[in-house]
Amino acid sequence: MADKHSLQEIEEAEKKPLWHRLGWLAGIWVGSVLALFVVASLMRLFMNAAGLSTH
Incomplete structure (x- = not known):
């Protein structure tokens, strides 16, 4: 039964x-x-606050 229900939902979505x-x-x-x-x-932001930077 669950397979028919999911198949019906798929058809409606299509x-x-x-x-x-x-x-x-x-x-x-x-x-x-x-x-x-x-x-x-x-x-x-947290890395800059901890003193880490890229330059």
């Missing part, structure tokens, strides 16, 4: 327009890039 699916893909990508930027900035 009916959505391509721009909608690509929009979700782009949104997730942008979110991950922003999260990486925040983590890298915090690490740089």
